[in-house]
Amino acid sequence: MIVAIDGPSGTGKSSTSKAVAAQLGLSYLDTGAQYRAITWWMLSNGVDVSDQEAIAAAADKPSIVSGTDPRQPAISADGLDAAGPIRTQEVTAAVSAVSAVPEVRTRITELQRAIAAEAGGGIVVEGRDIGTTVLPGADLKVFLTASPEARAARRSGELKTTEGKPVTDLAATQQALTARDKADSSRKASPLKKAEDAVEVDTTELTLEQVIECVVTLVEKAAARKAEAEPVEEAAR
Numbered sequence: 120m121i122v123a124i125d126g127p128s129g130t131g132k133s134s135t136s137k138a139v140a141a142q143l144g145l146s147y148l149d150t151g152a153q154y155r156a157i158t159w160w161m162l163s164n165g166v167d168v169s170d171q172e173a174i175a176a177a178a179d180k181p182s183i184v185s186g187t188d189p190r191q192p193a194i195s196a197d198g199l200d201a202a203g204p205i206r207t208q209e210v211t212a213a214v215s216a217v218s219a220v221p222e223v224r225t226r227i228t229e230l231q232r233a234i235a236a237e238a239g240g241g242i243v244v245e246g247r248d249i250g251t252t253v254l255p256g257a258d259l260k261v262f263l264t265a266s267p268e269a270r271a272a273r274r275s276g277e278l279k280t281t282e283g284k285p286v287t288d289l290a291a292t293q294q295a296l297t298a299r300d301k302a303d304s305s306r307k308a309s310p311l312k313k314a315e316d317a318v319e320v321d322t323t324e325l326t327l328e329q330v331i332e333c334v335v336t337l338v339e340k341a342a343a344r345k346a347e348a349e350p351v352e353e354a355a356r
């Protein structure tokens with residue numbers, strides 16, 4: 120069972136995907152964390168993240184390792200725990216530029232497909248291009264949306280500056296978030312986009328619990344459809 124959950128920033132992809140995977144006993148992959156980890160590695164290793172050629176040349180250098188336990192998601196770059204540093208404003212500000220470089224996308228997409236193929240019991244993979252590019256044959260594709268205001272309000276509660284102080288400026292948070300969405304949607308290589316066969320869920324007026332319940336129901340229905348379809352496929356062989 121492969122579930123792809125895509126959507127813009129702050130729509131609830133990570134929170135929903137982790138909870139759905141944990142509830143249904145599936146693995147979980149946060150692909151944004153992988154792009155953040157490679158960005159963090161580049162910033163820490165003196166790569167000029169305003170230079171596309173420098174980013175492309177460094178794309179295959181770091182070893183990026185993702186854990187797939189939804190209750191304990193983990194991410195490392197060259198053996199260093201990246202879970203904390205990838206959430207700083209410095210990384211958030213640079214990640215769209217780094218992830219737009221085709222060499223970076225090829226490298227990370229290969230990693231993502233290998234992880235999904237190894238997840239025997241099924242996996243929930245969340246990101247921006249999972250349903251369109253990474254796993255176009257996913258059994259279920261969900262595209263989460265929410266108003267920019269709702270997303271900024273959600274995000275401002277959890278963001279920290281590089282010095283570790285809470286970010287309180289809601290307007291600035293919304294502006295940064297919509298700028299990142301614009302960059303992620305307008306890049307040439309595998310932009311943020313709803314797959315034609317994805318189910319769109321607008322989470323603006325929903326609680327996180329309601330979104331989780333909705334996606335669990337969608338996964339259960341997709342699993343039932345898959346179970347019904349498989350004997351037919353077997354007989355046809």
Ligand SMILES: Nc1ncnc2c1ncn2[C@@H]1O[C@H](COP(=O)(O)OP(=O)(O)OP(=O)(O)O)[C@@H](O)[C@H]1O
Nearest residue numbers: 127128129130131132133134273277322325326327
């Ligand atoms: N339906 C909801 N109602 C209220 N808060 C929510 C809802 N969904 C998620 N949140 C909260 O919004 C914040 C952002 O959620 P989350 O990190 O899951 O979004 P995301 O889509 O994965 O964002 P990003 O792509 O930037 O990583 C979290 O603090 C989360 O608890």
Ligand SMILES: Nc1ccn([C@H]2C[C@H](O)[C@@H](COP(=O)(O)O)O2)c(=O)n1
Nearest residue numbers: 150151152154214218246247248303
């Ligand atoms: N499949 C993906 C996942 C993420 N990205 C890029 C674009 C995002 O701005 C950035 C960080 O993602 P987040 O942690 O906020 O979900 O990573 C991408 O291009 N493709």
